[in-house]
Amino acid sequence: AQSVTQLGSHVSVSEGALVLLRCNYSSSVPPYLFWYVQYPNQGLQLLLKYTTGATLVKGINGFEAEFKKSETSFHLTKPSAHMSDAAEYFCAVSPSGGGSEKLVFGKGTKLTVNP
Amino acid sequence: NAGVTQTPKFQVLKTGQSMTLQCAQDMNHNSMYWYRQDPGMGLRLIYYSASEGTTDKGEVPNGYNVSRLNKREFSLRLESAAPSQTSVYFCASSADPGTTEAFFGQGTRLTVV
Numbered sequence: 001a002q003s004v005t006q007l008g009s010h011v012s013v014s015e016g017a018l019v020l021l022r023c024n025y026s027s028s029v030p031p032y033l034f035w036y037v038q039y040p041n042q043g044l045q046l047l048l049k050y051t052t053g054a055t056l057v058k059g060i061n062g063f064e065a066e067f068k069k070s071e072t073s074f075h076l077t078k079p080s081a082h083m084s085d086a087a088e089y090f091c092a093v094s095p096s097g098g099g100s101e102k103l104v105f106g107k108g109t110k111l112t113v114n115p
Numbered sequence: 116n117a118g119v120t121q122t123p124k125f126q127v128l129k130t131g132q133s134m135t136l137q138c139a140q141d142m143n144h145n146s147m148y149w150y151r152q153d154p155g156m157g158l159r160l161i162y163y164s165a166s167e168g169t170t171d172k173g174e175v176p177n178g179y180n181v182s183r184l185n186k187r188e189f190s191l192r193l194e195s196a197a198p199s200q201t202s203v204y205f206c207a208s209s210a211d212p213g214t215t216e217a218f219f220g221q222g223t224r225l226t227v228v
Contacts, residue, residue, distance in 0.1 A: 009155065043119070043205055043219030044158070090157060103217070105157035 002027045002093045004106035012112040019063075019078040021109050023091035026072060033074040034092040034103070035065055044090065050074065061085070086113045117141055119220035121206050127226045128196040136191040136223050138206030146209045147189035148173075148217065149181060151202040158205065164189055196227045 007022040025031060032051045036044040048059025055067040061084075065076045074091060091106040122137045140147065145166045150158040150173075160173030164183040178200060180192045189208075193200055203224050207217040 004157075041221070043221045044207075044217075045219070046216055049216065103160070105159075107155055107157040 002031065002095065002102075002104045004091050004093050004104055006089075006091050006106035006109050008109055009107065010110050010112065012114060013081045014114050015083055016080050019076070019081045019085065019111065021076040021089050021091075021111065023065075023074045023076065023106060024072055025074060025091070025093045027093055027095065029095045031093045031095065033065075033067060034094075035059065035063070035074075035076050036090045036092060036105075038088045038090065038108075040087070047076070047089070081111075081113045083113050083115065086111055119206055119208055119218055121204075121220035121223050123223060124221065125224050127228060128193075129228055130197060132196050133192065133194050134196065134225075135193075136204055136206075136225075137188070138190065138220060139188045140206075140208040140218070141187065142208060142210075142218065143186070144208035144218075145186070145211050147183065148207040148209075149179075149189070149191045150205045150207065151175065152205060152222070153202050161191065161204075193225075196225075198227045201225060201227045 003026045005024045034049045035047040037047050038044050047063050048057045050057045050067045058064045063078045088108045088110045090108050092103045094102040119140045148163040149161040152158050159175050161179050162181040164170045167186045170181050182190045203222045205222050206220045209217045
């Protein structure tokens with residue numbers, strides 16, 4: 001069984017500051033890991049994903065995440081926040097080789113970017 | 116290229132009324148999904164269709180039915196709406212059952228009074 005914990009339902013940063021959104025997972029099999037972003041009144045959009053290979057994954061809009069097996073973590077970072085990054089972010093896990101029907105989502109972290 | 120299109124975008128129902136949420140994708144995807152999103156709960160899978168002609172229950176199927184009308188279309192029906200079904204509903208699709216990137220529609224905000 002898989003589960004995802006996102007630490008902090010709300011995160012607030014200043015424009016230009018580091019963005020760090022935390023995600024820890026549990027999985028009984030090697031996981032695939034994802035970050036999705038949801039802008040206000042929009043559907044979810046894939047930011048990045050880890051399946052196999054390099055543990056540092058780069059996504060769209062300057063975001064990246066690092067898969068750390070020893071810490072069961074997949075934290076999302078961006079060096080410098082922009083106002084347009086304000087959105088809700090969801091971490092998700094599925095078993096390796098599993099389809100989207102096996103995705104388990106975290107509860108989401110709402111990111112606010114202050115001018 | 117529209118991607119995943121959901122209709123309607125907003126709906127208010129009275130308790131006991133029925134309605135069907137429509138979803139269509141133009142990416143020639145085999146797999147389609149219905150999720151609901153509630154505050155503080157993330158997304159939960161209601162039903163999915165791995166391929167045309169098949170449907171399966173997800174985590175929260177009670178009170179819902181689905182129809183995979185053809186490869187493009189996957190509808191979600193509420194036979195007798197309840198206030199607990201007030202939520203935002205998302206349809207999604209992916210290329211195949213084993214692939215992991217899902218593409219989402221913009222959602223239907225449903226209120227049951």
